[in-house]
Amino acid sequence: MNQVAIQISDKSYINSSDKTTKQVIKNLQITLANNEFVCLVGPSGCGKTTLLNILAKLDTQFSGSIELRPEHSQPKVAYVFQNPRLLPWRTVYENIQLASAAKPETLDFLLASMGLADEKDSYPEHLSLGMSRRVSIIRAFATAPDLLLMDEPFVSLDPPTARQVRELLIDLWTKRPHKILFVTHDLREAITLADRLIFLNSSPMSVISEVPVTIPRNKRHQEIKIEQFRQQLFIDYPQIAELL
Numbered sequence: 001m002n003q004v005a006i007q008i009s010d011k012s013y014i015n016s017s018d019k020t021t022k023q024v025i026k027n028l029q030i031t032l033a034n035n036e037f038v039c040l041v042g043p044s045g046c047g048k049t050t051l052l053n054i055l056a057k058l059d060t061q062f063s064g065s066i067e068l069r070p071e072h073s074q075p076k077v078a079y080v081f082q083n084p085r086l087l088p089w090r091t092v093y094e095n096i097q098l099a100s101a102a103k104p105e106t107l108d109f110l111l112a113s114m115g116l117a118d119e120k121d122s123y124p125e126h127l128s129l130g131m132s133r134r135v136s137i138i139r140a141f142a143t144a145p146d147l148l149l150m151d152e153p154f155v156s157l158d159p160p161t162a163r164q165v166r167e168l169l170i171d172l173w174t175k176r177p178h179k180i181l182f183v184t185h186d187l188r189e190a191i192t193l194a195d196r197l198i199f200l201n202s203s204p205m206s207v208i209s210e211v212p213v214t215i216p217r218n219k220r221h222q223e224i225k226i227e228q229f230r231q232q233l234f235i236d237y238p239q240i241a242e243l244l
């Protein structure tokens, strides 16, 4: 069983105009279990994207460590951004092939799993937003990461498309389980997807509560179950109402 252990003692930004320092993260500790799907829920500006950027090594200006345990090595990380960020001059297939050492049959399997086999040779400008999001998810899965970071990847999708992409994501993750850290402002989305919810506060970022989602995965399509769980959360953890 390997875990990703995140320990950040300090992450601060220096304001370029008045040179003041703002501490965004202080003494944050989060552990992700093997194959665990965790959703981060917190107010705007609390530092969620900052945290993901640190985990993706896009930001190295922090104090702390990110380790795969028990190996004590760096986890292999993939990142799905809010904006799919596909290269417009490359086809769908070339986009997913770019960062991956996966065999062609694996890429074909991923495309088929996401319902995109017919779009293999299409260019991004011919794809809908929902299709582009699916391509960006395939691109991340194709790298076979230890840890997949997802920063509000389904915002601005219409509800039926968001639901379809969520179901495809879970289907793909079930076939190749690994750790996922998923940022969302949508509590229903978080309950639908996660094994565990982590509620965050800001200034500096801290964990308010960690809540396992106890609804069996095969019952999560029942909106009544999601809604009951959501309402019970507000009763058991009244402090989370301020975050949403």
Ligand SMILES: Nc1ncnc2c1ncn2[C@@H]1O[C@H](COP(=O)(O)OP(=O)(O)OP(=O)(O)O)[C@@H](O)[C@H]1O
Binding pocket: 013, 014, 015, 024, 042, 043, 044, 045, 046, 047, 048, 049, 050, 051
């Ligand atoms: N490069 C930067 N320089 C200075 N301050 C920054 C920088 N990037 C982020 N911040 C500040 O750090 C804090 C955390 O920002 P961050 O984008 O990580 O929050 P967030 O929780 O992802 O917000 P949202 O939910 O709105 O996307 C904010 O106060 C933001 O203004």
